[in-house]
Amino acid sequence: xxxxxxxxxxxxxxxxxxxxxxxxxxxxxxxxxxxxxxxxxxxxxxxxxxxxxxxxxxxxxxxxxxxxxxxxxxxxxxxxxxxxxxxxxxxxxxxxxxxxxxxxxxxxxxxxxxxxxxxxxxxxxxxxxxxxxxxxxxxxxxxxxxxxxxxxxxxxxx
Numbered sequence: 001x002x003x004x005x006x007x008x009x010x011x012x013x014x015x016x017x018x019x020x021x022x023x024x025x026x027x028x029x030x031x032x033x034x035x036x037x038x039x040x041x042x043x044x045x046x047x048x049x050x051x052x053x054x055x056x057x058x059x060x061x062x063x064x065x066x067x068x069x070x071x072x073x074x075x076x077x078x079x080x081x082x083x084x085x086x087x088x089x090x091x092x093x094x095x096x097x098x099x100x101x102x103x104x105x106x107x108x109x110x111x112x113x114x115x116x117x118x119x120x121x122x123x124x125x126x127x128x129x130x131x132x133x134x135x136x137x138x139x140x141x142x143x144x145x146x147x148x149x150x151x152x153x154x155x156x157x158x
Contacts, residue, residue, distance in 0.1 A: 012076075083097075
């Protein structure tokens with residue numbers, strides 16, 4: 001069965017914030033709605049098909065990245081237990097945990113949004129630069145239209 005619920009914050013990590021003594025919930029502050037809500041680790045920081053992608057043949061792959069991340073999370077969970085128990089980590093465990101922490105930083109929606117914004121800004125600057133050289137820009141647009149069969153649907157000047 002294909003996985004479609006992908007957590008961008010690991011459930012084992014979220015479970016560390018559960019109040020196991022009173023209620024099995026995580027209390028979450030919703031910045032957009034300015035509300036405090038209660039949720040479970042299963043139902044927070046999750047998005048359908050967050051790590052899905054289309055493979056080279058155009059088929060949606062929902063499992064490859066999710067399985068890789070799950071394996072790393074299992075390793076990180078055991079290392080985190082060692083840390084909580086004040087046990088010494090060996091060099092491989094330190095490296096694995098550093099990798100996990102780095103992955104935690106780049107797998108969240110905010111990081112994706114920042115990358116998309118940076119890419120869009122870079123593309124805009126590139127297009128403005130390209131368009132400032134009229135002959136080269138017209139040749140680039142013409143080549144694009146010939147290679148793809150797509151018409152821009154507007155005059156080049158626009």
